[in-house]
Structure formats: C-alpha cells, structure tokens
Amino acid sequence: MSTFFSQTNMLLMSVWSCFFGQDEEDGTEMGEGDEWMQGKTLIKPLDQLDLTEAELKEEFTRILTANNPHAPQNIVRYSFKERSYKPISSVDQLAVHFVLEGNLLHQDSDEARRQRAKQGLPEDKIVKSVLWFFLLAQAAGGEDAGDVEEGGGEERADSVESKAGKKEQKITNQFNFSERASQTLNNPLRERGCQTEPPPRANFSATANQWEIYDVYLEVLQKQEKNKEKAKAVPKKDDDKGKKKMMLVETQSDDITKVAKVAKIIERMVNQNTFDDIAQDFKYFEDASDEYREQEGTLLPLWKFQYDKAKRLSVTALCWNESYKDLFAVGLGSYDFTKQGRGMLVFYSLKNSTFPEYIYPTTSGILCLDIHKHLPYLVAVGFYDGCVAVYNLKEETLQPIYKSTAKSGKHTDPVWQVKWQKDDMDNNHNFFSVSSDGRVVSWTLVKNELVFTDIIKLSLAGAVSEGPEGVQLPIMACGTSFDFHKQIDYLFLVGTEEGKIHKCSKAYSSQFLETYNAHNMAVDAVKWNHFHTKVFISCSSDWTVKIWDHTIKTPMFTFDLNASVGDVAWSPYSSTVFAAVTTDGKVHTFDLSINKYEAICQQPVVAKKKTKLTHIEFNPVYPIIIVGDDRGYVTSLKLSPNLRKKPKEKKGQELPKGPEVEIAKMEKLLSLLREPENSNA
Amino acid sequence: MAEVEETLKRIQGQKGVQGIIIVNAEGIPIKTTLDNSSTVQYAGLIHQLVMKARTTVRDIDPQNDLTFLRVRSKKNEIMIAPDKDYFLIVIQNPSD
Numbered sequence: 001m002s003t004f005f006s007q008t009n010m011l012l013m014s015v016w017s018c019f020f021g022q023d024e025e026d027g028t029e030m031g032e033g034d035e036w037m038q039g040k041t042l043i044k045p046l047d048q049l050d051l052t053e054a055e056l057k058e059e060f061t062r063i064l065t066a067n068n069p070h071a072p073q074n075i076v077r078y079s080f081k082e083r084s085y086k087p088i089s090s091v092d093q094l095a096v097h098f099v100l101e102g103n104l105l106h107q108d109s110d111e112a113r114r115q116r117a118k119q120g121l122p123e124d125k126i127v128k129s130v131l132w133f134f135l136l137a138q139a140a141g142g143e144d145a146g147d148v149e150e151g152g153g154e155e156r157a158d159s160v161e162s163k164a165g166k167k168e169q170k171i172t173n174q175f176n177f178s179e180r181a182s183q184t185l186n187n188p189l190r191e192r193g194c195q196t197e198p199p200p201r202a203n204f205s206a207t208a209n210q211w212e213i214y215d216v217y218l219e220v221l222q223k224q225e226k227n228k229e230k231a232k233a234v235p236k237k238d239d240d241k242g243k244k245k246m247m248l249v250e251t252q253s254d255d256i257t258k259v260a261k262v263a264k265i266i267e268r269m270v271n272q273n274t275f276d277d278i279a280q281d282f283k284y285f286e287d288a289s290d291e292y293r294e295q296e297g298t299l300l301p302l303w304k305f306q307y308d309k310a311k312r313l314s315v316t317a318l319c320w321n322e323s324y325k326d327l328f329a330v331g332l333g334s335y336d337f338t339k340q341g342r343g344m345l346v347f348y349s350l351k352n353s354t355f356p357e358y359i360y361p362t363t364s365g366i367l368c369l370d371i372h373k374h375l376p377y378l379v380a381v382g383f384y385d386g387c388v389a390v391y392n393l394k395e396e397t398l399q400p401i402y403k404s405t406a407k408s409g410k411h412t413d414p415v416w417q418v419k420w421q422k423d424d425m426d427n428n429h430n431f432f433s434v435s436s437d438g439r440v441v442s443w444t445l446v447k448n449e450l451v452f453t454d455i456i457k458l459s460l461a462g463a464v465s466e467g468p469e470g471v472q473l474p475i476m477a478c479g480t481s482f483d484f485h486k487q488i489d490y491l492f493l494v495g496t497e498e499g500k501i502h503k504c505s506k507a508y509s510s511q512f513l514e515t516y517n518a519h520n521m522a523v524d525a526v527k528w529n530h531f532h533t534k535v536f537i538s539c540s541s542d543w544t545v546k547i548w549d550h551t552i553k554t555p556m557f558t559f560d561l562n563a564s565v566g567d568v569a570w571s572p573y574s575s576t577v578f579a580a581v582t583t584d585g586k587v588h589t590f591d592l593s594i595n596k597y598e599a600i601c602q603q604p605v606v607a608k609k610k611t612k613l614t615h616i617e618f619n620p621v622y623p624i625i626i627v628g629d630d631r632g633y634v635t636s637l638k639l640s641p642n643l644r645k646k647p648k649e650k651k652g653q654e655l656p657k658g659p660e661v662e663i664a665k666m667e668k669l670l671s672l673l674r675e676p677e678n679s680n681a
Numbered sequence: 682m683a684e685v686e687e688t689l690k691r692i693q694g695q696k697g698v699q700g701i702i703i704v705n706a707e708g709i710p711i712k713t714t715l716d717n718s719s720t721v722q723y724a725g726l727i728h729q730l731v732m733k734a735r736t737t738v739r740d741i742d743p744q745n746d747l748t749f750l751r752v753r754s755k756k757n758e759i760m761i762a763p764d765k766d767y768f769l770i771v772i773q774n775p776s777d
Contacts, residue, residue: 211739259703262769263688265749265762270695273758273775355691 068093268351275353278302282350282624287640295594297601297642299587302624303353305330305634309361310344315628317369318617323376325621326350327357330634333365333384335614340365340384345391348634360391360398370431372420380431380443382415388433388443390450402450404443409452411435416480422489432484434494438476440504456509458496481526487533493550495523501538503550516553518546525567531575532666539568545580547592549670556670557596561588567615573623573644575666581613581627589643593665601643605635697774699757704728706766715772723759727770731763 071093079086105112206212272279282302290297310332317331326349333343343365347358364385372378377393381400387410389400404410413436420431421442430444438458444451458477478497485491490506491513499521503514519540529535535556539545541564546555563582571577576592585608589601606613606629615628623639693701693714700715708728713720735747750761757774 209736209740211736211743214739214743257685259764259767259769260685260688262762262764262767263685263692266701266760266769266771267688267692269749269751269760269762270692270698270771270773273760273773274696276775354695355688 066093068095070095267355271352271354275303278353282622282638285638287642290640290642293642295591295600295642297589297640297644299589299601299603299605299625299637299639299643301605302636302638303350305348305353305356305636306632307344307346307356307359309359310346310632313342313344313365313632314612314630315614315632315634316343316365316367318615318626318628318634319369319371320617320619320626321371321376322373322620324349325619327376328617328619328626328634329369329371329379330628331366331369331381332632333367335630343383345369345379345381347393350636358393360400362389367414368417370418370420372429375429378420378429380418380420380433382418382433382435384414386411386413386415386435386437388415388418388431388450390431390445402445402448404450404452408450409441409443409454411437411439411441413437413478417482419482419484421484432482432492434479434482436478436480436497438478440479440482440494442506454509455506456494456504458494458502478522480522481524483527483536485528485533486530493526493528493536495526495538497522499523499540499542501526501548514550514553516548518548518555519544524565525569527568527570529575529666530570530572532663535575535666535670537568537570537578539565539580541565557592559588559590559599561586561599566613569616569618569625571618572620575663576669577643579616579618579625581616583612585609585611585613585629587613587616587625587627587637589639591643591645592669594645596669601640605637606633692771695773697776699772699774701772702770704768704770711767723770723772727759727761727768731761731768735763 071091073091075088075091076085077088078084105115281300285300287298287300313332314334315330316333316335317329319329319331321327321329328348330346330348331343332346334340343362345358345360345362345366346356349357362381362383364383364387366381367384368382370380372380379391379393381389381391383389388404390402392401395401411433415433415435418431418433420429424430424444426446428444428446430442432440432442432455434440440455440458442453442455444453458479477500479494480497481495483493485493492504492506494502494504495518496502499517499519501516501518501523502512503516504512518538519542521540521542523538523540526538527536529537534549534551535547536550537545537547543560543562543564545559545561545565545568547557548555559580561580561582563584563586566581566583568578568580571579574591574593576594577590579587579589581587585604585606587601587603587605588599589603590599594600605627608631611629611631611633613627613629616625618625623644624636625639626634626636628634689701692698700713700719702710702715702720702723703712704710704724704727708724710720710724715723730752731747731750734750738745738747747763749763752759752761757772760771760773762769
C-alpha cells in the first residue's frame with residue numbers, strides 16, 4: 001500500500017512539475033512564476049460588473065444547509081380524507097450524486113454464506129482469499145503460489161495469522177489456477193461461392209373471381225365424367241379411334257371456324273337493326289283502326305323471306321316448328337308437270353330474314369314436309385318423284401338420313417302429303433304418306449332403314465279397268481291430301497283428285513268408313529279443326545272451301561272464293577277462324593262466329609298480280625301467318641286484332657279460357673245449321 | 682369454314698355496316714375490314730369493355746354468361762358478340 005502511495009505522490013509531483021515547467025516557459029504571458037501559487041493576476045472581462053470598493057467589501061452571508069437545492073419545495077398531494085389538494089410539509093432532500101453498483105458482499109450476509117457453501121470454503125478465510133486474488137492479479141503470470149504468498153505477507157498487518165491458517169489447510173480452489181493459453185493454428189479462411197443459373201422467371205397475374213372458380217370446377221367435373229365414360233368405353237376400340245380422330249380435328253381446325261356461332265349471333269343482331277321497324281311491328285303493333293272497322297281486319301306485312309338459289313322454284317310446303325317457335329321449314333319445288341327439276345328444303349328463322357338457317361338441296365322437287373312434334377330435328381319430306389326421305393337437322397351432311405328407294409316401297413307417283421305419327425310400340429318413329437298412286441303408306445324408321453307398310457289403297461268404288469291379258473284391275477284413286485284426327489288416333493281423312501274425301505281408319509285397310517262427295521276438282525287440302533272434334537275443312541281448285549261435320553254427309557258451310565284455292569288452315573287460337581289462299585294472290589280470313597257468310601279480311605299480299613299463293617300456315621304462338629307463293633317467296637303477315645277475337649265476356653263473369661270454349665262456340669254454330677228451321681224462326 | 686366466311690360477307694354486305702373486326706382472347710385483332718389504326722383502337726378499347734361486362738354478369742351469377750353487347754351512340758352502333766376465345770365487333774349505322 002505504501003508503495004502505492006509513494007507511487008501516486010510521485011505521479012502528482014511529476015504533474016505539478018509539469019505545470020511548473022510550463023509556467024516558466026510561458027512566463028511572459030502568465031506573469032511571474034512565484035506568484036502563481038498565491039493567485040493569478042486577474043484579467044477583467046469586459047462585461048463584468050463594476051462595483052465600488054464599499055460594495056466589494058460588503059459581506060454576504062451564505063448559509064450552508066443540507067438542503068437539496070434541486071428538490072421541489074411545493075409538492076402538493078391530493079388528500080382523500082379532506083377531498084382537496086394539500087401541500088406536503090416535508091420534502092425528501094436526498095440528492096444522489098453518484099451510484100456504482102458493486103459486487104462486494106458482507107461476509108455475514110446470506111448470499112455470502114451461500115457462496116461459501118457452494119465453493120466449500122471455511123468462512124473466516126473468505127476475506128483473505130479475496131485479497132490474495134487481488135495480489136495475484138497484480139503479480140506477473142506464471143509465478144508459483146508460494147512466492148507470491150511471501151511477498152504479499154509483508155505488506156499486510158494480519159499476515160501472520162493468515163500464514164498459519166494457510167499451512168493448516170491448503171485450499172485447492174479455482175482461484176489458484178494458472179492460465180495457460182496457446183494459440184492453435186488457424187486455418188486460413190477461404191470463401192468459395194457458386195452461383196446457379198437462376199430459374200426462368202415469368203410474370204404471372206390473374207384474377208380469382210367467383211365465376212373463374214366456378215369455371216375451373218366445371219372443367220374438373222367434365223374431365224371426371226369423360227374419364228368415367230372412357231373407362232366404360234374401353235372395350236369398344238372403334239370408339240377410341242373415333243375419339244382420337246376427333247381430337248386431331250379439333251387441334252387442326254382453323255381460327256375462323258370457332259367464330260361461327262358468334263358470327264351467327266352478330267348476323268342476327270345486324271338484321272335486327274336493319275329491319276328494326278319490322279321487329280317492332282311484329283312485337284308491338286296493333287292496328288288501331290280495327291276499332292273503327294266493325295268486323296273487318298287487316299294483315300300487316302312483316303318480313304319477306306327469299307333465297308337466291310330458290311328463285312325459280314315455288315313454295316310447295318310450309319311447316320312451323322313446334323319447339324322453336326320462330327323456325328319454319330319451306331319446301332321448294334314445282335307444281336308444273338312439265339317443269340320438273342330440282343328442289344330445296346330451306347329453314348328460316350324469324351330472327352334472320354335475309355338468309356336461311358339450314359339449306360338442303362334435293363334432286364327432285366319437294367311437295368310436302370312435316371316436322372316431328374317432339375323431335376324438332378326430324379323432318380319428313382315427300383318428293384315429286386315418289387320418294388320419301390327423312391332429314392336430321394343435327395347432322396352436318398346435306399343428305400337425308402333415310403330415303404325410300406324403288407325396292408323399299410317408294411311411291412310411283414308424287415307424294416302429296418306426309419305426316420308424323422306417334423311412335424309405335426317399339427318406340428320407332430313413323431310417318432304416313434299419301435300419293436297419287438292411290439296408296440297410303442306408313443313408314444317406320446327401324447335402325448338404318450325405312451320400312452313401309454301399306455295402310456290403305458284408295459280404290460275407286462265400282463270402277464274397274466281392263467288390264468293386260470284381260471285381268472280386271474281396280475282403278476286407284478289419286479290421293480292428294482290427308483289429315484289425321486287430333487284426338488282419335490286411328491281416324492284420318494284422305495282427299496282425292498276426283499274430289500272425294502274418304503274417312504278411313506288405320507285398322508281397316510280395304511274399306512272406307514265414310515265417303516264425302518266434296519268437290520268437283522281435286523281436293524287440295526283437308527284439315528281437322530284444332531278444337532272441335534267433329535269438324536274439318538276442305539278446299540279445292542273448284543274455287544270452294546267447305547266446312548264439314550264428319551257425321552253429316554253434306555257440308556255445313558260453303559264459301560266461294562272466286563279463284564282456285566291453294567290451301568286452307570285453321571287458326572290455333574280459335575275454333576272458328578280460318579284462312580285460305582287463292583291463286584289470285586289474296587288471303588281470305590274468315591271468322592265464323594262473327595260472319596258466317598263472308599270473309600272478314602280479303603287482302604292481296606303479293607306485289608305482282610300473277611303470283612299465285614300456294615300455302616299458308618298459322619304460327620302456333622305468335623299472331624302471324626306465313627304465306628308461300630309460286631315464285632319462291634315466303635311472306636309473313638301479322639293478324640290484326642279483329643281477326644283474333646276471343647269470345648266476348650259477359651259482364652260480371654270471368655272470361656272462360658280453354659278449348660272447351662272454342663268447342664262450345666263451334667257447336668253453337670253447328671247446332672244452328674242443323675236445325676235451320678228453328679233458327680230462322 | 683366457308684360458311685363462316687360467307688356469313689361474314691353477308692354481314693359486311695348488310696345495309697349500313699361500316700366494319701367487322703374479329704379479336705382473339707388476348708385482344709389482338711385477327712381479321713378486320715377497317716384500317717389498321719382504327720382496328721387496333723377498337724380492339725383495345727372494346728376488349729376492356731367486354732371483360733368488364735362479362736365480369737359483371739358472371740359475378741352476379743356464375744352460371745350466367747354474356748351473350749352480346751350493344752353500344753348505341755349518336756352516330757352508329759357497335760355490336761359485340763363474345764365467345765370463349767374470340768369476340769366479334771360489328772359497327773353499323775342503323776339509320777342508313
């Protein structure tokens with residue numbers, strides 16, 4: 001310790017001497033060296049206060065207190081008892097200048113005892129061991145414990161005691177350690193890096209909307225279904241091949257074909273724009289002047305349908321499609337015996353009047369067609385050369401799927417009418433045809449062929465001709481039209497070229513149930529009433545239209561139209577309304593409940609007077625009719641309200657709807673006729 | 682393929698039709714009857730419009746889909762018929 005002090009003294013002296021030395025050097029600046037112990041010459045700063053001698057000598061008392069100048073003097077605390085802020089009288093005056101956390105422990109404290117217990121030392125030796133540590137730290141490293149012990153013992157007062165203690169117990173503790181350090185060879189550090197080629201990057205962005213998620217789910221579902229189907233169809237190798245071909249075709253298809261469907265939609269949109277006023281008329285126009293005209297009505301011309309390649313042909317058949325109410329079929333051919341050539345089957349939609357939806361060219365002129373009621377893609381067609389054919393609109397080919405040939409019972413004369421029937425017991429589709437060769441034939445679509453069955457042969461009653469070799473052959477009547485009863489399946493009517501109408505049954509093949517001497521010339525059309533089960537209408541080239549009750553042999557009504565009547569049709573919305581077309585280009589519309597003797601509308605519908613109207617059909621839903629003429633045009637006309645009159649409701653009663661009303665209406669008319677004497681009276 | 686060409690010819694020949702553009706799913710016109718700059722302009726603008734319209738319709742009901750879009754303006758009418766991969770634009774002046 002003393003050496004330490006002496007060392008510090010030496011240090012201080014040296015410091016002071018430094019100052020001394022320095023002052024001597026800077027003597028001129030500081031003033032005389034001797035004086036610096038007493039006081040420096042005062043240098044007045046310029047802004048110091050100038051005070052007089054008296055003021056300078058004034059004594060100021062300074063009281064040294066133990067108060068902390070920085071402690072707050074006016075601390076106020078809230079007293080809950082008195083419910084107000086109260087100043088605290090005594091404030092803590094403790095000022096902490098310096099804090100150093102030390103790690104010395106009192107030897108009698110708990111922690112010290114614990115540590116001793118841990119280290120396994122006797123209690124009274126702890127202080128000495130600390131001091132020993134201190135000394136050892138100062139001494140140079142590597143010395144023996146014994147040497148240091150001697151050196152250290154001289155300098156301490158209680159060294160004798162400690163020596164004795166030391167010799168009794170040699171403390172082996174961790175303080176008595178030698179630190180031996182050695183440096184291993186450090187391997188030189190090397191940094192080796194390698195860079196791989198970065199993976200190819202692409203920016204991807206997408207949206208996840210509800211509908212995109214839905215689309216993906218649908219796709220997955222479809223794939224699953226396909227897989228199931230493939231699993232089922234694995235034994236059929238042909239199908240697989242077919243599928244492969246399909247796949248190839250899809251990948252090679254041109255860009256343009258995919259636009260087909262869209263192009264069709266666009267075409268219709270463009271047409272809608274071009275013929276905007278017609279479309280508006282079709283939908284909304286109702287002739288207001290009908291209110292002023294008592295009974296008469298008018299026909300408003302709407303679209304006109306024509307096809308370039310069908311210009312020379314005449315419309316020989318019209319048929320609306322039951323399922324797609326805007327689609328209708330037009331059969332084109334020729335009625336002229338001398339000018340027989342090709343024909344065409346064309347389908348139009350009201351949505352596009354400039355171009356047909358489907359076009360099928362045929363080798364022979366078409367005379368009649370019928371679209372199946374439930375399968376809107378099956379069309380039966382009868383030709384001038386006596387064949388019948390069935391087209392499938394779903395197929396891509398332009399050829400019919402079935403065609404009758406000479407071997408399979410083809411008619412020997414033009415087929416004038418075809419009509420689909422209900423499927424037979426084997427669920428095969430079948431249809432009937434009537435032809436000038438006097439046969440009514442039923443054709444059944446069995447797998448890949450058309451099987452025919454003669455239903456009835458129309459023989460002229462009583463007429464027998466002399467055939468070759470003296471055999472007597474019955475002369476066949478020529479059937480020109482027929483119609484099947486709406487409710488009674490087996491009952492049908494056949495009109496002949498001789499002007500007779502035969503009522504026949506599918507069951508009886510040789511005999512007619514009834515024969516009506518209807519007309520003087522060929523019966524062009526015969527149609528049952530849509531509502532009344534007993535009534536049918538017939539028209540003929542002898543200028544007349546006749547309405548019959550099938551139980552009575554004479555007609556109920558007869559109308560003379562001043563020109564050869566091409567076709568007649570009942571309206572689907574009323575049992576008393578029908579329309580007829582004549583070769584002078586007029587459409588005659590009748591409503592028997594309004595006027596029993598005259599037409600309520602007689603209107604020419606074609607521009608040139610020489611065009612003959614050949615067919616007429618009512619649309620099952622919309623109030624329009626289509627009329628075909630012999631120049632290949634089809635005109636659509638809208639019926640004015642007067643022509644569409646429903647029976648008037650009586651005041652207070654609800655308007656009765658339904659076919660019963662229509663039947664009742666007709667019945668009423670008929671009953672008037674049956675007992676003319678009573679009605680006249 | 683010929684049928685589609687014929688249909689497009691017929692549309693082009695209709696009264697008042699000013700032009701037809703076929704655009705593919707990415708918005709690139711593949712066939713057009715208008716000049717290049719107009720085509721590119723129409724294709725770009727209408728592509729966005731169709732996407733927006735389609736998203737609107739399908740967000741409301743994912744089973745529904747856009748059939749066609751008509752934009753009628755003072756001078757003409759733009760008709761757009763979208764398909765899965767393509768869409769067709771026809772510009773017509775209906776009052777001609």
